Amino acid sequence: MNARRRSDDRTETIMRTALDLALEVGYAKLSMEAVAARAGVGKDTIYRRWPSKALLFLDAVLSSRNTGLEHPDTGDIVADLREVMSRAADLLARPPWGPLYQDLIGEAQHNPDVAAALNQRFIQPQTADTLARLKVAKEQGQLAPDFDLDLAFEILSGPLYFRLLITQQPITQAYIDRLLRALFAGMAPEPHPR
Amino acid sequence: MNARRRSDDRTETIMRTALDLALEVGYAKLSMEAVAARAGVGKDTIYRRWPSKALLFLDAVLSSRNTGLEHPDTGDIVADLREVMSRAADLLARPPWGPLYQDLIGEAQHNPDVAAALNQRFIQPQTADTLARLKVAKEQGQLAPDFDLDLAFEILSGPLYFRLLITQQPITQAYIDRLLRALFAGMAPEPHPR
Amino acid sequence: MNARRRSDDRTETIMRTALDLALEVGYAKLSMEAVAARAGVGKDTIYRRWPSKALLFLDAVLSSRNTGLEHPDTGDIVADLREVMSRAADLLARPPWGPLYQDLIGEAQHNPDVAAALNQRFIQPQTADTLARLKVAKEQGQLAPDFDLDLAFEILSGPLYFRLLITQQPITQAYIDRLLRALFAGMAPEPHPR
Amino acid sequence: MNARRRSDDRTETIMRTALDLALEVGYAKLSMEAVAARAGVGKDTIYRRWPSKALLFLDAVLSSRNTGLEHPDTGDIVADLREVMSRAADLLARPPWGPLYQDLIGEAQHNPDVAAALNQRFIQPQTADTLARLKVAKEQGQLAPDFDLDLAFEILSGPLYFRLLITQQPITQAYIDRLLRALFAGMAPEPHPR
DNA sequence: CCCTAACCGAGACGGTACGTCGTGTCTTCTG
DNA sequence: CAGAAGACACGACGTACCGTCTCGGTTAGGG
Secondary structure: OOOOOHHHHHHHHHHHHHHHHHHHHOOOOOOHHHHHHHHOOOHHHHHOOOOOHHHHHHHHHHHOOOOOOOOOOOOOHHHHHHHHHHHHHHHHOOOOHHHHHHHHHHHHOOOHHHHHHHHHHHHHHHHHHHHHHHHHHHHOOOOOOOOOHHHHHHHHHHHHHHHHHHHOOOOOHHHHHHHHHHHHHOOOOOOOOO | OOOOOHHHHHHHHHHHHHHHHHHHHOOOOOOHHHHHHHHOOOHHHHHOOOOOHHHHHHHHHHHOOOOOOOOOOOOOHHHHHHHHHHHHHHHHOOOOHHHHHHHHHHHHOOOHHHHHHHHHHHHHHHHHHHHHHHHHHHHOOOOOOOOOHHHHHHHHHHHHHHHHHHHOOOOOHHHHHHHHHHHHHOOOOOOOOO | OOOOOHHHHHHHHHHHHHHHHHHHHOOOOOOHHHHHHHHOOOHHHHHOOOOOHHHHHHHHHHHOOOOOOOOOOOOOHHHHHHHHHHHHHHHHOOOOHHHHHHHHHHHHOOOHHHHHHHHHHHHHHHHHHHHHHHHHHHHOOOOOOOOOHHHHHHHHHHHHHHHHHHHOOOOOHHHHHHHHHHHHHOOOOOOOOO | OOOOOHHHHHHHHHHHHHHHHHHHHOOOOOOHHHHHHHHOOOHHHHHOOOOOHHHHHHHHHHHOOOOOOOOOOOOOHHHHHHHHHHHHHHHHOOOOHHHHHHHHHHHHOOOHHHHHHHHHHHHHHHHHHHHHHHHHHHHOOOOOOOOOHHHHHHHHHHHHHHHHHHHOOOOOHHHHHHHHHHHHHOOOOOOOOO
């Protein structure tokens, strides 16, 4: 009801500053000293809140905006997935967020705390949202009763991450459509499946 | 024809030392100083050969062994893919190689040189090998003429990397089988696709 | 008239704590934070009373005890001086007071406030006491009318401080006797002075 | 014969810089960071040579000049002592050297390394020089055979240090003369000594 | 006897400096 | 004469205190 508490102000100032700097020089060259200096804050004030650069960065990235990646429900599961995948590709594979997200995942590879926090705060909610939408579709009969929702999610997500992190090929709308078509129309090895 | 040249010895000594140290303390805590000291080599001798820690590490990891991930051809494309995917999962997602491979990919996220070298020296050959095997299968009529080989490769690889890098769920034989079944038996959403 | 006021209690608690800590870790490693923490007192409560660590320390040392260095008057000026000098050497050049006193003088070298307070609160009273005793002796005819009292005091004190602060040689009873003998029997360079 | 070695240059640069800074801001506010920055040198380069600010400062002060406090020998011991004491008072009790010397002695009060080095490198040589001059005088019959040389030195030095370090009274030529007169003419307690 | 202003503990805060580590370059000296 | 050894300038680390500044929670005295 009343004004935001003093310490909260600093927390947000620091995260915003960290994000700004990360956007300017990249996560690798981000330094606690620079964040402290630009934020007009003592280093202790940062270390009191985050034990490492990695977790500050994670917090800064994940707190900075609402992802806008919630699933709509137009009644057409394929259209809805297409919509969210497109938005995700636009957001996470393009500047300014793309490099930050890549760095976050890069850091997670050798930092269990970051890996855990990233999973808990971003991957799992996003996964749960997708699975919920798929579940509704299955209940509405748009998907077969034995449709493997978990696997479907990974088949849709995996290739996108593969392109983002490994081959760095662009993730186009056409590619998303190919993926969706393969998943929902079946990728039968023979001309006439079944 | 005669004994290996002196400088080659050093190159290999350094790479082996770097690899040993990386296995002991992890890539993040690997230092050029430590490599030089343990290898009994001047730091310049390292910098003369590699421009950065990242590329030395990449070289050390990729040169250290033959991957053994070439595709067999038993005539059964699914069995052959299953075999290679299992071997890859065993090799790349488990200690001692798993963490190193993860670190390599992590480093690639903010280091274009590493990303390029990793692609060129590991990902692309591996991709080409798989695609070649798939092409043979298509020519033998095991796959439909319009079967999207590139996409198939990414649908098989993507989810494995997703689990390795993002969710850190285990990559079991059962999971590989689920993936292969989905891809080759089709994942029709409705009982009677099309 | 009634019980000591609350704030006085704190003042003494703080000084006592400062003294304890100084005895344990030395003045150089004494910190206001540590004093506050051990005294169970806020830092402001200390700063409200003393403007700096140095002046708190000075207060703590000088308030902690009565020196017991007042001059007796047995009628024998030499014996009386000998007595006081011995007591001073025992007190100020030996643990636990010696190191504290040395630190105080050390601090005074670059802190005019400490230098002034030390002079005013310890050195000058002590000097005045000695000079008063010498004056009585002169009036009693034990000393020549033109005996230079001020200089005599400095000749007695200077060498003691020289040993305490500079050469760190022990100040023995024998040394004090040598000093007194030199001063009162004369240190004639030639067999027959003048 | 050939040019000064590189590392020697840095050693001297650092000492000179430390001395300059000490003259500007005083020893208490001298910081290793500031020395390094102004000398254009990494902090490690300083720490490789001196383990602490105190020892760097000591080295800087003691190496910076020849004291010029060697004893002349005009044949008149009193005149020679007077000469050296005057020069010492001018040098050590006046800016710019006075404050530095005071700080050095101040630091020595809680730093045994500094105390030892100061004694060994400055006090003892100076003492030895004075005693040698006194010894010559005694051999020439200017001083009585039982003249206590060591004590004489301390009676001459002690009061000067007492004024410098404790009471901060000025050390005038007149004061030096009073001291010398007292020592050599005798300070008889009675009107007619002996 | 309650109210209220002063005081207090606790410790966050912006700073400064510490002493250490690793980087990539540059020197020195040796086998 | 190449290479080990390591010095070097630099930048960042994470820590310790400084002296100032909130923040609530007493606490005692005056109404």
